Amino acid sequence: GDSVTQMEGPVTLSEEAFLTINCTYTATGYPSLFWYVQYPGEGLQLLLKATKADDKGSNKGFEATYRKETTSFHLEKGSVQVSDSAVYFCALNAGGTSYGKLTFGQGTILTVHP
Amino acid sequence: DSGVTQTPKHLITATGQRVTLRCSPRSGDLSVYWYQQSLDQGLQFLIQYYNGEERAKGNILERFSAQQFPDLHSELNLSSLELGDSALYFCASSAAVGAYTEAFFGQGTRLTVV
Numbered sequence: 001g002d003s004v005t006q007m008e009g010p011v012t013l014s015e016e017a018f019l020t021i022n023c024t025y026t027a028t029g030y031p032s033l034f035w036y037v038q039y040p041g042e043g044l045q046l047l048l049k050a051t052k053a054d055d056k057g058s059n060k061g062f063e064a065t066y067r068k069e070t071t072s073f074h075l076e077k078g079s080v081q082v083s084d085s086a087v088y089f090c091a092l093n094a095g096g097t098s099y100g101k102l103t104f105g106q107g108t109i110l111t112v113h114p
Numbered sequence: 115d116s117g118v119t120q121t122p123k124h125l126i127t128a129t130g131q132r133v134t135l136r137c138s139p140r141s142g143d144l145s146v147y148w149y150q151q152s153l154d155q156g157l158q159f160l161i162q163y164y165n166g167e168e169r170a171k172g173n174i175l176e177r178f179s180a181q182q183f184p185d186l187h188s189e190l191n192l193s194s195l196e197l198g199d200s201a202l203y204f205c206a207s208s209a210a211v212g213a214y215t216e217a218f219f220g221q222g223t224r225l226t227v228v
Binding site for chain 1: 116118145147149156157159162164169170172204206208210211212214215216217218219220221222
């Protein structure tokens with residue numbers, strides 16, 4: 001079945017450091033890929049998405065490129081801020097008979113210190 | 115604000131009891147999804163409705179059921195509650211159900227079974 005694997009957390013960085021959170025997936029067909037962010041006490045918010053191979057999703061300084069050859073969708077940001085502290089989820093939508101449901105990775109907790 | 119409303123925000127109940135969680139999707143969205151977030155299982159898809167009909171089912175226990183009403187709001191019913199059912203339950207909605215579908219999440223209902 002479909003699955004998403006994220007790097008183990010938690011990740012602790014200093015402000016202005018470079019961030020990478022690894023995400024790999026297994027799916028049949030051509031899934032769409034997403035990064036969601038969950039701030040403390042809140043629901044999930046879509047951060048960025050990519051719908052086909054080599055697409056790059058970007059938002060708020062975060063980027064991720066859909067790499068079909070390595071089945072990966074790693075999240076990167078060049079300079080993190082304290083306000084980026086949150087839980088980040090990689091997810092896929094396999095399309096077809098999955099009817100839009102999302103399969104999530106286990107989440108990566110990011111803490112950014114001043 | 116995602117436009118998805120979940121009530122109540124918090125619920126504390128005893129083992130063996132039954133509760134109902136409510137979700138109002140974004141205006142115009144026909145599809146509603148329910149997810150369970152727990153520490154040990156992560157974010158798990160439970161069930162999806164589209165315009166009143168069940169479309170996809172995930173790892174939903176037989177003690178749990180859901181429905182979507184003509185006004186498109188949805189309810190998740192959890193019965194014979196066990197301690198292990200304590201979790202954050204999210205509702206999400208989307209306009210469509212294809213692979214490119216973007217889902218919008220509510221803030222969740224935190225259920226504590228004591």
